[in-house]
Amino acid sequence: MTTLPSDLQKAAEFIEKHDDFLLMTHERPDGDAIGSIFGLLNLLRNHGKSAEAVLPDEIPDKYLSFLPSNYRTDISSVEIAMHQCCIILDTPNRSRVGIGPGLKCEQIGIPIILLDHHPDNMRYGQINVVQPEVSSTAELLFMLSKELRSWEVTPDVATLWMLGMVMDTGGFRFDNTSATTLRHAAELLDLKADHHRVMLEMFFSKSLALQQFEAELFNSHLRTDFEGRFAWIYIPETLIDKYRIKMRDTEGLIEILRSIRTADIVALIQRSNDGYKVSLRSKDSRYSVGWIARELNGGGHEMAAGGKIKNTNFDVAITVLSDLVQKVLNG
Numbered sequence: 001m002t003t004l005p006s007d008l009q010k011a012a013e014f015i016e017k018h019d020d021f022l023l024m025t026h027e028r029p030d031g032d033a034i035g036s037i038f039g040l041l042n043l044l045r046n047h048g049k050s051a052e053a054v055l056p057d058e059i060p061d062k063y064l065s066f067l068p069s070n071y072r073t074d075i076s077s078v079e080i081a082m083h084q085c086c087i088i089l090d091t092p093n094r095s096r097v098g099i100g101p102g103l104k105c106e107q108i109g110i111p112i113i114l115l116d117h118h119p120d121n122m123r124y125g126q127i128n129v130v131q132p133e134v135s136s137t138a139e140l141l142f143m144l145s146k147e148l149r150s151w152e153v154t155p156d157v158a159t160l161w162m163l164g165m166v167m168d169t170g171g172f173r174f175d176n177t178s179a180t181t182l183r184h185a186a187e188l189l190d191l192k193a194d195h196h197r198v199m200l201e202m203f204f205s206k207s208l209a210l211q212q213f214e215a216e217l218f219n220s221h222l223r224t225d226f227e228g229r230f231a232w233i234y235i236p237e238t239l240i241d242k243y244r245i246k247m248r249d250t251e252g253l254i255e256i257l258r259s260i261r262t263a264d265i266v267a268l269i270q271r272s273n274d275g276y277k278v279s280l281r282s283k284d285s286r287y288s289v290g291w292i293a294r295e296l297n298g299g300g301h302e303m304a305a306g307g308k309i310k311n312t313n314f315d316v317a318i319t320v321l322s323d324l325v326q327k328v329l330n331g
């Protein structure tokens with residue numbers, strides 16, 4: 001009996017047969033995006049393939065020591081066309097691809113391979129490896145590397161994928177941490193991933209200004225509703241200015257909010273051009289923040305998602321959000 005190759009095997013076969021890759025991920029890249037793209041970049045280059053990564057958005061400070069010196073921050077459609085194919089990582093739909101201003105994902109005229117773990121992935125590639133049961137795209141790439149026969153995963157690659165797994169699982173605390181995730185993490189340690197460095201840089205390297213910003217934010221701006229079941233913070237721009245914080249360096253804030261015992265749903269709200277950007281987390285699979293995010297023209301996972309309220313009136317925006325939250329909490 002012959003079994004059909006899986007999408008992962010198809011992707012591996014495609015990669016083995018091609019020589020020139022362009023790598024992309026989502027805008028405002030997080031730890032999984034960064035670990036995934038640079039781990040794969042190094043893996044491809046280590047095996048004699050030519051590969052480039054493009055990340056137009058600025059990268060949070062805590063990741064800077066993990067970056068290779070040579071990656072692109074912009075690209076033109078002519079330069080895209082010079083590559084054989086494009087691998088897009090951790091990005092559920094075309095509009096979230098970090099391709100830079102003035103270019104659209106639809107203009108990528110070369111074959112696209114998608115590797116992602118978002119359940120709402122739109123499968124906009126020629127080969128779509130979408131596995132929502134996998135903790136992170138970094139873990140999925142490690143699984144891909146096992147399909148690439150005799151391709152060695154070097155310590156630098158293992159460290160970057162460990163970084164992606166650690167950040168998307170919140171240091172193996174979130175419910176996307178399966179027995180398989182931990183086995184894969186153990187295998188990465190066997191491959192000499194620098195776990196200690198990842199943990200030090202991710203969780204024990206906060207700037208004093210950021211710590212003080214967080215303290216004031218939680219003291220003065222934390223609100224709770226519905227008997228504490230909904231905890232939320234609006235981050236005032238004045239506070240960001242006071243502590244000279246860059247918003248891209250506040251990735252872990254929402255996890256502090258999620259650690260409040262009574263909260264089933266938490267939200268972090270920021271002003272954006274035409275309204276408010278909302279990041280959402282749930283602590284219980286009965287309460288889907290994925291649904292709320294989709295109602296707010298966004299998306300993500302069921303327990304971690306984000307959307308946007310297109311109204312510049314703060315009170316109106318908060319009412320829109322809390323009405324949706326109330327619906328979810330009341331089942």
Ligand SMILES: [Mn+2]
Pocket residue numbers: 032033090117136137168
């Ligand atoms: Mn991810």
